[in-house]
Amino acid sequence: MKLAVVLPLFSEREFTDFLGINLIVNCLRKQGHEVDCLDLNVALVDFILTEKTILQKIGEARVSAFGGAENSPYHEYLRHYYKHLAEYKNAKQLKDSHLYDYFFQSVILESFAGKLISQSANPVGNSQLNEEQSGLAEFFSSLMGDFEKSVYEAVLVSIPHYNQLEPGLIFVKKLKSICPDVKIIIGGSTITLLDDQVLLDYVKNGYFDYYVKYTAEDKLTALLKALSEGSGVEQEWLARKVDTDIDSQTMVYRPEQNRSAVPILFSRGCYWGKCSYCTYIQLDSGKFTRKSLDVLLDELEQFSGKPVRISLITESLTPADARSLAEGILKRRIKVRWGSFIRVNANFDAALFSLLRESGCIFSCVGVESVNDKILSFFNKGYKRKEVYQFFQAASDANYRFYQVNFIYGAPVANLSDELENLAFISSFRKTIGNIAFFKFEITEHTHLAENLDKYDIKLDPQSSVTAVRVGNLPFVYSLSEDEMNLLEQAYARAGYYFVAQDVKLSIKALQGAGDRPLPLSGDVLFSQAGQFYLGSLRTPFLAPISPDLFQALSRTPKPPVREFSEGNLKQFFDLKLLDREATFWETFAD
């Protein structure tokens, strides 16, 4: 069959980042289907860069919206930014120049996302679809023209993230009106977590023909076979929990994956599976299922020596699996840089952390969430403060550094002092942590907490204006005041900046190691105004006044050698993203 697999607006992550979508595309192609992968985010960027008048209008609106004196340096910077963008013809050119991400954030999300998405905490109804107000009517019209020409027999739409639900519904509704005979099948994590009655209403109202929950390969195989024979399958079966052969869900190396993260599935379900707020464990059969070690090692072997970050997809790697995998990688001399989610567990000792480091496990992520016993008990994490400190001490003893450590703040049982314990912990182990991420606590439907609100004395707040990140969010009354929440966020942000600054320091050191090479700077916006010189960036909104000497040096082609720039200059270039920390990392890796 001729099929399209579609990723709707608005995703900052690329099509290839989504493991589930890639596995489905691989599976369908193996079965002989002709599959086009259509990322509507890329399509929108292509459209904006083709329709220069739209880009020009966006630019003018941004300049005038900035306010203040019309000829301020920032107005001048914006004019330079949009003039420069007009030179690009499509998303690929932006990606090749590493300008896509900021363009997507600053132009696409800023100009369209807020207008298209109603930001309702609950799944949307027909009346809330804002396509007409979004300024995207022309884009959708052009897109539908392309779909009409392509004559797909079925269109598969994946909704990985909740904020893609509304744009996804707008897309399928329009597609159905233009191509009523095309079968539309919708799936993805967000769909799996939505109630069947809501989804059945959408089917009834003509948004899509079928929805698929949980792992989709086997179900899609059967459904597409039935459709090609002129029949269909029971919707109820498509929504059931299934067991899929995890050993068949493998990835293949492709050169375009270089210098990016490659998701590789290792397990489904979670060996702990009892966190009171977690919905991830509802995304599959509920059983903890692991890929055979030999299958995983064969898969990893393809990536040996390649400049990719292997991101092992697992809710949490057990200590025993971590040991077997690290030993297997070392025994088979597989040269990979890999990472996984790891849960705080006393069986991770210093020896195991040393083994992990030796095997190339430098991208591990730990969801500590909190070090306060009251909050940990509320989250039902299965460990206490003492174990968290022991776990991190073991890593520290082995000179192991976690790539990222996650925290959750805003639990209804927490006061400010409880929350600040996390900051003290982060400070204590700052040499063992590569970066931190902090998330505001949300309660979602079907979790243990959602079903025991009274037991935990949680008061719902239907009037809350807090924007939901996850599907089925149940807004509740926070115990922290707005000022306390702001204070906490500021403190986390400062701690987070510390880790970024440490990374920048390492990158500067690496760069200075090859001081004779020309400064690998790109994406700069240089201009002068009223006798003052400025340095801006095509990758951040920041603008810095600079000295005439620095202005002159940066105006030279090729750029002067690295050694001619001070450490302060180099730091500023990294802050403006004119120098690339990722590129510096991979150059070190290649050495």
Next chain:
Amino acid sequence: MDLNKVFRFSDGVQFFAFDEQSFIVDSSSCAVYDLGLSSALISAHLDGWRNLAVIVGVVKEYFNVSSAAGAEAVAKFIKLMEENNLIEETI
């Protein structure tokens, strides 16, 4: 400046050591104060309830400055902190 004095952070004030990105949080006023490297160094030792003479010694050694310069930095920091009610003298 009386170097025998010992100060501690006021209730609700907490120091977080992040080297040159260190900061102080005042829970009662919900304010965050960024600290420079020398302020962070002083705060770290203040947290350990050491008298000002010890702290001046640490600053002097760390920054390789004279006793007078070390004492001046400590005095300036203590004054600023006292003005904002972030520290109090202990007995």
